Amino acid sequence: xxxxxxxxxxxxxxxxxxxxxxxxxxxxxxxxxxxxxxxxxxxxxxxxxxxxxxxxxxxxxxxxxxxxxxxxxxxxxxxxxxxxxxxxxxxxxxxxxxxxxxxxxxxxxxxxxxxxxxxxxxxxxxxxxxxxxxxxxxxxxx
Amino acid sequence: xxxxxxxxxxxxxxxxxxxxxxxxxxxxxxxxxxxxxxxxxxxxxxxxxxxxxxxxxxxxxxxxxxxxxxxxxxxxxxxxxxxxxxxxxxxxxxxxxxxxxxxxxxxxxxxxxxxxxxxxxxxxxxxxxxxxxxxxxxxxxxxxxxxxxxxxxxxxxxxxxxxxxxxxxxxxxxxxxxxxxxxxxxxxxxxxxxxxxxxxxxxxxxxxxxxxxxxxxxxxxxxxxxxxxxxxxxxxxxxxxxxxxxxxxxxxxxxxxxxxxxxxxxxxxxxxxxxxxxxxxxxxxxxxxxxxxxxxxxxxxxxxxxxxxxxxxxxxxxxxxxxxxxxxxxxxxxxxxxxxxxxxxxxxxxxxxxxxxxxxxxxxxxxxxxxxxxxxxxxxxxxxxxxxxxxxxxxxxxxxxxxxxxxxxxxxxxxxxxxxxx
Numbered sequence: 147x148x149x150x151x152x153x154x155x156x157x158x159x160x161x162x163x164x165x166x167x168x169x170x171x172x173x174x175x176x177x178x179x180x181x182x183x184x185x186x187x188x189x190x191x192x193x194x195x196x197x198x199x200x201x202x203x204x205x206x207x208x209x210x211x212x213x214x215x216x217x218x219x220x221x222x223x224x225x226x227x228x229x230x231x232x233x234x235x236x237x238x239x240x241x242x243x244x245x246x247x248x249x250x251x252x253x254x255x256x257x258x259x260x261x262x263x264x265x266x267x268x269x270x271x272x273x274x275x276x277x278x279x280x281x282x283x284x285x286x287x288x
Numbered sequence: 289x290x291x292x293x294x295x296x297x298x299x300x301x302x303x304x305x306x307x308x309x310x311x312x313x314x315x316x317x318x319x320x321x322x323x324x325x326x327x328x329x330x331x332x333x334x335x336x337x338x339x340x341x342x343x344x345x346x347x348x349x350x351x352x353x354x355x356x357x358x359x360x361x362x363x364x365x366x367x368x369x370x371x372x373x374x375x376x377x378x379x380x381x382x383x384x385x386x387x388x389x390x391x392x393x394x395x396x397x398x399x400x401x402x403x404x405x406x407x408x409x410x411x412x413x414x415x416x417x418x419x420x421x422x423x424x425x426x427x428x429x430x431x432x433x434x435x436x437x438x439x440x441x442x443x444x445x446x447x448x449x450x451x452x453x454x455x456x457x458x459x460x461x462x463x464x465x466x467x468x469x470x471x472x473x474x475x476x477x478x479x480x481x482x483x484x485x486x487x488x489x490x491x492x493x494x495x496x497x498x499x500x501x502x503x504x505x506x507x508x509x510x511x512x513x514x515x516x517x518x519x520x521x522x523x524x525x526x527x528x529x530x531x532x533x534x535x536x537x538x539x540x541x542x543x544x545x546x547x548x549x550x551x552x553x554x555x556x557x558x559x560x561x562x563x564x565x566x567x568x569x570x571x572x573x574x575x576x577x578x579x580x581x582x583x584x585x586x587x588x589x590x591x592x593x594x595x596x597x598x599x600x601x602x603x604x605x606x607x608x609x610x611x612x613x614x615x616x617x618x619x620x621x622x623x624x625x626x627x628x629x630x631x632x633x634x635x636x637x638x639x640x641x642x643x644x645x646x647x648x649x650x651x652x653x654x655x656x657x658x659x660x661x662x663x664x665x666x667x668x669x670x671x672x673x674x675x676x677x678x679x680x681x682x683x684x685x686x687x688x689x690x691x692x693x694x695x696x697x698x699x700x701x702x703x704x705x706x707x708x709x710x
Contacts, residue, residue, distance in 0.1 A: 160322035180677045184343060191677060210503065211533065215337045215425040218445035223343040238504070241462075242445035244322040248315060249447040253349050260322070 153270040156235075156261035156283030160244040161251070163259035165205060165279045166288055167232035169271045172196055172208040178220035178246065187229030201231045205279065207263075207271050209237035221246030225256050233259045233279050237268065261285075291321055297328055297457060308358025312454035319448050320459035329421055329460040334360065334453035335409050335433075337367040337425035338446035339396045340653060341389035349447060350395035353454070360453040364401040365409040367426045368593075369393050370654040373405070374623065374647045381655035389654075399450065405648035406622035408522070408593040410437065413624060418544055421464055423452030427529035428522070428592045428670065434536040436521045438544035440464045443535040463535050466554075469545060471508030471538050474558035475501070478511075478565050484706055485512055489687035491520040492669035494564065495527025497572035501562055504533035508552040514541030519595055526592050527669035570707050576672040576685035580700070583614075585661035587695045588651045588675070589688070590620030591668040598688075599629045603637055605692040611642035612698030617691075618656070620646040652678050665700060667691050 173195045176182065181191035187202035201224075211217060221243060224230040230250070234243060239262055247258040261283050271277065271285070278288040299305065300313040320328060338346060370389035372378050379386055397403055406412050407426050416422045416439035424430050424441040425448075433439045442462035444452065452458045462468055475498065477485070484490050498507055507528075516539060528534040538546035546552035589602065602619060611617045619638070621629070626647055629635050638645060651657055652675045657664070663682045666672050672685040686694065686702045693701040 158324060161318075179342070180674060193677075214530075215427055215430075215443075215445040215449075216340065216342060218447055219338065219340075219342040219346050222349070222447070223345040226343070226345040226348065239323065241319060241323050241448075242443065245315075245319055245445050245448045248318045248322065249349055250345070252311070252315060253345070253352055 152284045152286055153277065154263055154267040154285050157264045158262040159259065159283045160239065160262060161247045161258070161260040162281060162283065163257045164281045165233035165259050167203055167205040167277065169273055169275045169277055170199060170201060170204040170206045171268060171271055171273045172206060175208050175210050177211070177214060177217060178224070178243070179214045179216040182220060182224060184220060184224040184227050184229055187224060202229045203232050205233045205235060205277055206231045207235040207268055209268070211236070211240040211243050215242065217242045218246035218249060222250045222253070225250035225258060226254055230258055233261070235261050235263050235271070237263060291325065292327055293317060294328065300455065307356040308353060308454060311353060311356050312358055312451040315448060315451040316455050316457055316459070320461065323459045323461040325459035325461035327460045328457040329464060330456060331362060331421045331423045331452055331458045333362050333414070333416055333422045334364040334449060335367060335414070335424040335426060335429050336364055336396060336401055336449040336453060338450050339366045339369050339393055341370040341385065341392045346446070347388055347392050350392055353450065354395040354398050358399055358454045360400040361456040362453055364453040365404040365414050366396055366401045367429070368407050368649045368653060369405050370649060372646055372648045375645070378644070378646060378656045379654065380658070396450070399454070401453065404622065406593050407650065408595070408622060411593070411595045411625060412622040421458065423449060423458045425449035428526035430535050431525035431529045431537065432522055434463055435525055435538065435543050436518060443533065469506065469536060470554040470556065471506050471552040472559045473502050473505045473507045474561045475507050475509050476511050476561070476563045478563040480564065480566055480569065487687065487706060488520060488523070489667070490569070492523040492527045492667070493569055493573045493576070495524035496531045496576060496669040496673065497564060497568060498524070498537070499528035499530060499532025499534055502532055502534060504535070506536050506538070507534070508538040508540065508546060508549065510540050510549055512539055512542065516542040519597055522592060523669070530670045530673045573685065573707060576669055577683060578676055579663060579682045579684050582663065582700055584663050584665055584694055584698065584700050585615065586657055586664040587615060587617040587691050588664055588666045588671055589618065589691060590646065591650055591652065591666070591671040594619055594621040594625065596625055596628050599625070599634055601688060602692065603634050605689055606641050609641065609696045611695045614698045615695050616644060617642065617695045618644050618646050618651050620650050623647050665691050665694050
């Protein structure tokens with residue numbers, strides 16, 4: 147168990163699992179398809195406020211996903227290329243994102259947990275903070 | 289978990305129907321748990337988007353499933369791929385990527401899917417009935433199936449689509465359920481002119497605005513003429529599913545779950561009420577363009593794939609004129625619609641006019657457009673939304689009339705009058 151108090155706890159673990167990483171809190175939703183370069187793990191959507199940031203190995207927090215059915219493939223491709231995030235924390239259910247993580251686990255054996263946080267959960271996760279996610283969906287500072 | 293599988297689902301999960309069913313069922317059951325579903329339900333058909341080559345992961349997944357002997361158990365159509373097999377010379381991409389894309393297409397054919405290669409299966413003969421559960425991917429197809437046909441599909445993405453097709457099962461959650469189909473946001477049109485509501489160009493613009501306004505809520509629109517055409521509803525939905533995550537919308541008097549406002553709201557009050565003004569529409573229309581005037585290299589029509597009626601309009605607007613030498617005009621469609629267009633004698637007319645017809649794919653998902661092209665025009669809000677990022681082009685949105693006039697003139701021509709306040 148951690149020595150630290152929990153920061154927040156997932157309301158629902160869409161894809162349950164543990165992870166450790168530095169938080170990247172996205173100010174706007176990101177479409178993995180067209181918005182993320184799987185070769186580099188960097189955000190390439192020119193309209194996104196965090197364009198140029200890398201998601202690789204980080205715990206990314208975003209309120210919700212966007213549009214395209216192809217987002218599952220784009221996330222899975224990033225995981226295959228070794229540029230994927232350590233975990234994804236969302237403000238609402240997004241099964242297209244979750245499916246990309248499930249497929250990556252099934253095909254490559256790399257698990258990227260996808261959790262839905264309760265209201266206010268994001269405010270406790272500033273960019274740059276290192277966190278550990280327990281298997282039960284609890285997020286601790288690390 | 290409170291999640292329960294049926295006896296046959298359990299048997300499949302245990303491998304009793306072979307490794308293909310086992311793999312697909314594991315993915316469907318994990319998806320169901322992710323979605324918080326309590327059970328699975330039967331689907332009568334599927335539409336698969338995972339056949340578009342987006343890198344080695346898409347092929348690894350398909351080869352794993354096809355290699356395990358998976359076969360679809362319900363009629364399954366395929367979305368656009370990365371290649372136009374009818375006009376292969378259009379592909380300008382890397383040959384290795386082209387071979388991988390072709391192999392991906394073969395994997396899905398081996399699993400028993402129909403090689404339809406279209407994002408508009410609903411205009412190529414695949415029309416699930418009102419109330420039927422299906423598992424469709426591709427955001428424009430999802431929103432059309434739910435909103436216009438009254439069939440029921442959740443917003444499925446790549447991988448789960450084919451696994452539902454193989455198992456014939458889907459999570460009993462989301463838009464399959466009555467409760468999730470209730471309109472939560474009432475959207476009024478406020479002071480929008482009759483002239484504008486009777487123009488095709490309103491509908492993609494309104495859809496783009498709607499997606500940004502409502503995100504993933506279910507909107508109901510009031511104040512539009514009743515009996516809107518399928519192509520107008522198609523354009524509206526495709527745009528709303530691009531700028532937002534809309535999987536179902538209602539239009540009072542036009543869509544089957546909204547014979548009245550009360551029906552769409554399922555007898556309850558809306559959670560919120562929003563209005564759309566002429567100024568909102570003008571600014572939504574402006575947001576779809578990165579340039580407004582000047583030289584033009586490409587015109588792209590047919591996102592989603594053009595219908596027979598949309599081709600009829602294109603032939604009429606061209607009126608025997610030729611596309612300017614400095615412009616390439618692409619019109620994308622399904623094989624089914626192209627066949628119909630050809631039987632009516634329009635294919636020859638379009639080719640003579642200089643139109644390049646694209647099938648099986650779309651100009652913003654694969655390298656078809658010359659990389660030297662700088663500015664493109666489209667009548668599609670969806671294409672306008674994705675093309676600047678995907679292709680690095682400047683984009684100008686216009687009506688189909690504007691697109692044809694511009695293609696003939698060789699430069700951007702737009703009718704600004706209907707967007708003015710008067």
